[in-house]
Amino acid sequence: MNKTASGLAGAGMLGALLATSALSVPALAQEAPSIAPGSQALRTVPEGNVIRTISVSGAQRLEPQTIMSYIQLRPGQTYTQASADQALKDLYATELFGDVKISETDGQVLIQVEENPIINRIILEGNKRLKNDKILPEIKLAPRQIYTRSKVRADVNRIIELYKRQGRFAASVEPKAVQLDQNRVDIVFEISEGPKSKVRQINIIGNEEFSDGELRGEMLTKQTGFLSFISGNTSYDPDKLAFDQQKLRQFYLTNGYVDFRVVSAVAELTPDKEDFIITYVVEEGERYKYGDVSVDSQLRDFNSEVLTRQLTMKTGEFYNAQQVEDTIEGLSETIGAFGYAFATVDPRYDRDPENRTMSVEFVINQAPRTYVEKIEINGNTLTQDKVIRREFRLAEGDAFNSLQVRRSTNRINSLGFFQENFEIAQEPGSADDRINLIANVEENPTGELQLSAGFSSLESFILQGSIRERNFRGRGQTVGLSLNYSRYSKAAQVSFTEPYVFDRNISFGADIYRRDYNSFNYYSNERNNTYENQTTGFSLRAGTPLSEYLTVIGRYTLNFEDVSLGDQYFSDPDGDGIETCDPLIAGRYLCDALGKRTSSILGASLVWDNLNNRIRPSRGHRIVGNVDFAGLGGNVKYLRGRVNAAKYWGLGSGFIFSVQGEGGYIHALEDNNEPFTDDVRLTDRFFLGEPQMRGFDIRGIGPRVLRKAVIDGEVSEDRDNWTDDALGGRAYYMARAEMEIPLGSGAREMGLRPSVFVDVGAVWGLTDPEVNDIYYQIDSVDDEGNPTGFSYVTNPVAPDGSDNELVFVEEYVGDSPKPRVAVGIGVNWNSPFGPLRIDFSKALVKVEGDDPKTFSFNVGTQF
Secondary structure (H helix, E strand, C coil): CEHHHCCCCCCCCCCCCCCCCCCCCCCCCCCCCCCCCCCCCCCCCCCCCCEEEEEECCCCCCHHHHHCCCCCCCCCCCCCEEEHHHHHHHHCCCEEEEEEEEEEEECCCEEEEEECCEEEEEEECCCCCCHHHHHHHHHHCCCEEEECHHHHHHHHHHHHHHHHHCCCCCCCEEEEEEEECEEEEEEEEEEECCCCCCEEEEEECCCCCHHHHHHHCCCCCCCCCCCCCCCCCCCCCHHHHHHHHHHHHHHHHHHCCCEEEEEEEEEEEECCCCEEEEEEEEEECCEEEEEEEEECCCCCCCCCCHHHHHHCCCCCCCHHHHHHHHHHHHHHHHHHHCCCCCCCCEEEEEEEEECCCCEEEEEEECCCCCCCEEEEEEEECCCCCCHHHHHCCCCCEEECCHHHHHHHHHHHHHCCCCCCCCCCEEEECCCCCCCEEEEECCCCCCCEEEEEEEHHHHHHHEEEEEEEEEEEECCCEEEEEEECCCEEEEEEEEEEECCCCCHCCEEEEEEEEEEEEEEEEEECCCCEEEEEEEEEECCCCCCEEECEEEEEEEEEEEEEEEEEEHHHHEEEECCEEEEEEEEEHHHHHHHHHEEEEEEEEEEEEEECCCCCCCCCCCCCEEEEEEEEEEEECCCCCCCEEEEEEEEEEEECCCCCEEEEEEEEEEEEECCCCCCCCCCCCCHHHHHHHHCCCCCCCCEEEEEEEEEEEEEECEECHHHHHEEEEEEECCCCCEEEEEECCCCCHHHCCCEEEEEEEEEEEEEEEECCCCCCCCEEEEEEEECCCCEEEEEEEEECCCCCCCCCCEEEEEECCCCCCEEEEEEEEEEEEEECCCCEEEEEEEEEEECCCCCCCCCCCCCEEEC
């Protein structure tokens, strides 16, 4: 008699594996059947035969004795259908076999097995949004492991869960097994990622006091729309759904609705599995006002009545939960400034539903005055401990002061060496009156490689490059090298700064530089050099703080300058072979600037700075006053003063508003006694334009001489037919108002930080130069009457009585303190190529002669 018990033998390894409820997951292999008495997988046979022998066939890697150890059948036992069923269950439970059959003939039991194969490799196909390095760590299957259906099923679910976290709820995974020799398989996960599931619509039911639009504006999750690529957060995320419920509650509590609650929040997947529709059901409740508001201080250093009078909320005003939180934070900071680090402020609420009032009592609990026990610094792999420690405004053993902790945090953030929003952690010390300050830092790149490019209507492309290390050898020192090139200028500079000389609170810096400035203009699309200014020099500076926020800086600069003109500006009026600068060609203002000179300049600066972050400030102000005296040796003498100031406000929600202003004046200490010539040399004057003031070209604002061509007897008003020589001024001012606008998470992830700005400025105050109408005079002719010699003159009549030809009309323009105004938008972008700044601006107010400009950009990188 032959009796057989078997698993599912006909399906093979590539049958159906699973089907998920929310996602379509094609099957890999059919699940092993549940083996139970009476199962159709077993034939009903008479029981009572005694097992005489048990043999195993089909095993490749496993020994028969090992397989026998997994079951309870033994020779001498009575073979029954129940015992065969149990043996099948036991063998399948090992997950070592793809198919098992048990047969019995006259007491001879044969176990036929088909071993699960060994995994050769794991292959992912179709995954573009999630790369292999994100998926493979989540997969439990691995090469050289035994393949099982349950592990494949589990890994499919893990992959799908990864895509759910990315908002791709339509993703599907089809696992396949590719059979190889030696009972090996390649497991292939064919992934269909599908589109990112968006939030198509957000419905709110039950709101009467606030519109749907107002409430959606408070949520982190946004509906898809035309500008959703800017706002971001349009992907569905269950965690965001819970967070938005808290945001709604916070909004209503801020407006006094203390009974508000979210009855339900349901997210429904659309039939195409591409979008979600979210529906909130809310109950607003009644609006409450403040009842009694008071402070109860259990610390002897604080008077409860005085603190109560200083509270911002008053009885009868609408209740505001955010105002309560801000009050708790303010009181905590106040008591922290007196050394009570662990004193807590607990609000006690007394809700009166009948009168719809909420009374609040702020209880300042008793706590000991605390002292700093230890200052620990962790995570600084490059920066030396002393560089961080010297920025602390507290030392070990000092009384705790929360204001000094905040100041220390700001100073460390201002270094720019570590992560944004660094905070000093506070932990209890070894006793109740001890506290440890912990600085857990994460090193950021401090090397900067910057490449800048701009476009000018006058000089086309401008290229600049610089390399700088702001934390050289981890000592906090700054070293840099910069190279600039454009049709206007070439420059090279090497700089070094040591902020703490010999570990004392004294800074020292030095710069060595060479600058070649080449001023030119265009006439009829031809470039004409005007003057070249070559400056070689060095600068030394040293500074020391007078207080926490006030610093004095002294400096000394020595410059060697050489100003020269193009050959076309020289002539030989006496015919002796000696060419001199011709004022009619170059202009008196350029001829007077010629020559070599030495400038020995002694200067000082007074700096007030309480910015919360010098790299990217959002709060505080900075005021700098500069004075420079030239005349300590050399042959240039002047006194120059400048002031600049900036103020920043964090307006909340990521908005940062800033106002900046600066101005200066230079006074010559010598008189050149030349008519139509200013006592301040051309190269020492102030110039204004891009990049200081957007909306105008380099040196595009201020006094200048325009030489307009006369064509066919008419003065041309085409700027291409002018020569434009900027002269600078003795006085200038400039102001700027700028608002940095936060974007949604999508734009933030791209590193976009846009801003709108208004720039205002002017430069003026020169002695009017001599300007003339320039005539073309023929001085000599050949035998055929063709001109062989000519000159530029101011006389319209030639010596022979003939008329000279008018070729240029000179105009002196732009010498006005009238404010020039430009508005625009700019974008900072942390692009894959490095930090990128783009500005589009429009000059709204200008005067005759100003040269406007609309676009500029620069790009750099960090290392």
